[in-house]
Amino acid sequence: MTYCLAIKVDQGLVFASDSRTNAGVDQVSTYSKMHTFEGRGKRAVCILTAGNLATSQAVLRQLRRDNDKGGTRCITSMAELSQVADYIGELSRAEQRKHESANDDFSADASFIVGGQIGKRPPQLFLVYPQGNYISATIQTPYLQIGELKYGKPILDRIVSEDLSLEVAARCALVSMDSTMRSNISVGPPIELLTYTADSGRFNERLTLSEDNAYLLELRRAWQEGLKAAFAGLPSPPALRPPFKLVDTKTD
Amino acid sequence: MTYCLAIKVDQGLVFASDSRTNAGVDQVSTYSKMHTFEGRGKRAVCILTAGNLATSQAVLRQLRRDNDKGGTRCITSMAELSQVADYIGELSRAEQRKHESANDDFSADASFIVGGQIGKRPPQLFLVYPQGNYISATIQTPYLQIGELKYGKPILDRIVSEDLSLEVAARCALVSMDSTMRSNISVGPPIELLTYTADSGRFNERLTLSEDNAYLLELRRAWQEGLKAAFAGLPSPPALRPPFKLVDTKTD
Numbered sequence: 133m134t135y136c137l138a139i140k141v142d143q144g145l146v147f148a149s150d151s152r153t154n155a156g157v158d159q160v161s162t163y164s165k166m167h168t169f170e171g172r173g174k175r176a177v178c179i180l181t182a183g184n185l186a187t188s189q190a191v192l193r194q195l196r197r198d199n200d201k202g203g204t205r206c207i208t209s210m211a212e213l214s215q216v217a218d219y220i221g222e223l224s225r226a227e228q229r230k231h232e233s234a235n236d237d238f239s240a241d242a243s244f245i246v247g248g249q250i251g252k253r254p255p256q257l258f259l260v261y262p263q264g265n266y267i268s269a270t271i272q273t274p275y276l277q278i279g280e281l282k283y284g285k286p287i288l289d290r291i292v293s294e295d296l297s298l299e300v301a302a303r304c305a306l307v308s309m310d311s312t313m314r315s316n317i318s319v320g321p322p323i324e325l326l327t328y329t330a331d332s333g334r335f336n337e338r339l340t341l342s343e344d345n346a347y348l349l350e351l352r353r354a355w356q357e358g359l360k361a362a363f364a365g366l367p368s369p370p371a372l373r374p375p376f377k378l379v380d381t382k383t384d
Numbered sequence: 385m386t387y388c389l390a391i392k393v394d395q396g397l398v399f400a401s402d403s404r405t406n407a408g409v410d411q412v413s414t415y416s417k418m419h420t421f422e423g424r425g426k427r428a429v430c431i432l433t434a435g436n437l438a439t440s441q442a443v444l445r446q447l448r449r450d451n452d453k454g455g456t457r458c459i460t461s462m463a464e465l466s467q468v469a470d471y472i473g474e475l476s477r478a479e480q481r482k483h484e485s486a487n488d489d490f491s492a493d494a495s496f497i498v499g500g501q502i503g504k505r506p507p508q509l510f511l512v513y514p515q516g517n518y519i520s521a522t523i524q525t526p527y528l529q530i531g532e533l534k535y536g537k538p539i540l541d542r543i544v545s546e547d548l549s550l551e552v553a554a555r556c557a558l559v560s561m562d563s564t565m566r567s568n569i570s571v572g573p574p575i576e577l578l579t580y581t582a583d584s585g586r587f588n589e590r591l592t593l594s595e596d597n598a599y600l601l602e603l604r605r606a607w608q609e610g611l612k613a614a615f616a617g618l619p620s621p622p623a624l625r626p627p628f629k630l631v632d633t634k635t636d
Contacts, residue, residue, distance in 0.1 A: 282534035282535050283537060283538050284538075285567045286535050286538070287538075289566050290563075291611065291615060299620050302621050303618050306621065307618070311542075312538075314538060314541050314542070315537045337623040339622070347621060351618055351619060354617055355614060358613065358614025358615070358618070359610075360543070361610065362607060363543060363555060365606055365609075366610070368551050369555065369558065371589040371591050
């Protein structure tokens, strides 16, 4: 399994991904799921991958191959990020089709998050489905997730809005990732974190946080304490304030 | 969909359930998923249900019918809670088998949480799977969930331990439920909350919290504020402290 997410705020973009891949519980490996393409300070594109590793690797290989070749059909020459999303969708579908007949239980599905900025167009985020179509992040829903997304979603729903600073959005992505790792062992470290400051044309430094990274441990500890404090501040349910009221319910 | 959970602490038991059932998004109804059986201050049994509503209703009808008949095979005469779990598993399997052949897409699966206390035995919690077998809550994992469980799990993993007071455990159950309702529209109000104080032999008063319940709104507001404060207290990722360090990554 995998968990990747990206958040779009006014200040820029945040990308986070775990690095665990598995085929069953006895075949676990570490692969980066974060891939970047940059060009002369004028374009920065980050691709996060989930799903079948053979498919996502094949798509990435083709993207790099096309880029080396140059021409119009490559990330460094496309004028819009939606074209990149479309192109990834096509490559992904083509790759999946090659292996579709293998057997019914087998799935070559892969999903992608594509985000970044090209020239003077605003920063954007897209989620490319296994079917090759895609959606973009919006003001109402300024984040996108792929893979094992449920555990880490509530914190995003409660905190994320476009006016968050890039730095707070990055913390939010890390907490969402950490919550998922705690609840699902198929999502695992190192966590990769990348930010993009709007109109900078280049990614900021990528952070790779191993399980015992001092910052990650400190973040986890501070979050745990913060949650406990938040709990302490919650009002008690009315009927639970001691002494407990004992009432007869239906007696069978 | 459904979300039900139960927590076991030293002071007793907490049960919480949502009340939404749906067959597709255009057929949504409200049904209680919390059912109690009590007997002369010496036994208190709560059953939470998830899955196919026809199956869980049929099981509950049979449980009540057997109880009215009396004899050894009824909740009010069984000596151990594990016998109740076993009995529910049997009824559930039998009911599912009746409808299994209908078609491949159809599932009559149902899951149950069974908890309470019988006589002087300690309070217990069991989760009965659709296959009829069951597991119990333990010191390592003092909570059980059925239905749409992923959204509300991280908060339980971070907060729940057996030494929580009954009241704090109840708050935790409500926050877990509220997080799930926010992220999945097929889980909906009213929320039912029931607590059992160890060795009391009777349930405390049941709370039914509608969407606009003053306490629930206050809880939600306080939790939202507490989370924001917890966020404010988190350390910043090292590379994200402004001014952002711009580095060249691989340029394709």
